[in-house]
Every structure is written in structure tokens, then in C-alpha cells.
Amino acid sequence: MAPRTTASRAPRKTADGGSEARERLLRTASELFYAEGIHVVGVDRILAEAGVTRATFYRHFPGKEKLVEAYLGVEDANLRGALEGARSVTDDPVELVGLIIQGIAEDVARHHTRGCPFINAAAEYPDPDSGVRRAVDQHRAWFRGVLEEALTASGVKDPVTAAGQLVLLRDAALVGGYLDGWDTVRVAFVDAARQVAGLEPAA
Secondary structure (H helix, E strand, O other), X not given: OOOOOHHHHOOOEOOOOOEHHHHHHHHHHHHHHHHHOOOOOOHHHHHHHHOOOHHHHHHHOOOHHHHHHHHHHHHHHHHHHHHHHHHHHOOOHHHHHHHHHHHHHHHHHHOOOOOOHHHHHXXXXXXXXXXXXXXXXXXXXXXXXXXXXHHHHHOOOOHHXXXXXXXXXXXXXXXXXXXXXXXXXXXXXHXXXXXXXXXXXXX
């Protein structure tokens, strides 16, 4: 058998130049953490399902908590991407607020049927100084800021208060959708969110 070359021993890369093993680890961990919870899923199981060695794991993540932070980073990036997608659809600030509310509803229905990944993670990491809680806080501060900016542009009288109300409504929709089923929660969320935003009721 021919000896392995230096190139064949090099870590495999994804199309964007990232590590294929890291992406497998993160994808596997993200699926398991969201579906089953964080503390209940051990590193050994993640390694087995991702097909990655322990040495490779520690090459990319110093410990499990850093993997959890990376998982939340993926969730954060997905939401940021969705909001950028809404901005690309319209230049009308009022329509943009409506699209954000619609996007929240679609996200709960399609991607987050087991509650909010950030709320779930915060419940498992009660220490406010942990890296996980800092990631949660940063995400929520960013999301609130985006809502304030959009509501200000749309002419809402008190955008700071309205943004806080929309954050609470989204939290409630994520938890309520998981506990009661999204079909039960959807109309109440959309109607309440549009009212807070000063929009006409949904047709």
C-alpha cells in the first residue's frame, strides 16, 4: 500500500475553508443539544455520532462549554441571516417590521419547535458570568437593538418599550409553541405582535 502523503494527512476542509471535522462536531452537537438538552448529552456521544476523535475535538474546542458557545453562535448567525434576508426584500420600514414578525412566526413553526435555544441554554447555565450566559445576553441585546432600530424607522411612538414587548412576545411564542403547539399559539402571537408594532391586524 502506498504511504500516505502530507496532503492526505492534512485535515479536510469545507468549501469555505473551514475544518470539516469541526463542522461535523458542531452540526452534531447542535442537533443533539437542541433536541435533548445540553447537560444530558455527553462529549463521548457527540464524538461517536460525528465520527471524530477526542484529540480532534480538543483541537477545535478546549471543552464542552466552548462547544455550547459555538452552538449558540450558529443559532445567532442564523437569526441574523434571516433578518438580513428580510432587509433585502423591502426598503419600506413599516413593511420590514411586518416581515420581521412574520419571520419570527415562521422560525417558531419550522425551526424551533422545542422552544428557544437561548432560553434553554440559560436554564442549564445559571451562572451569569459563564461564557454561555454571556453569549445568551449578547444575542438578546443584539436582537432587542435590531427591533428598536426597525420600530424607530417605522414611526412607532415608543420604540424602546415596543421592542421590549416584542422580545417578550417572541419568548412567549417559542415557549408556548413548544408546550401548547404552534397552531394554538400562532394567531395570538401574530395579532399581539402587530398591535405592539402599530400594524393593521393580519388578514
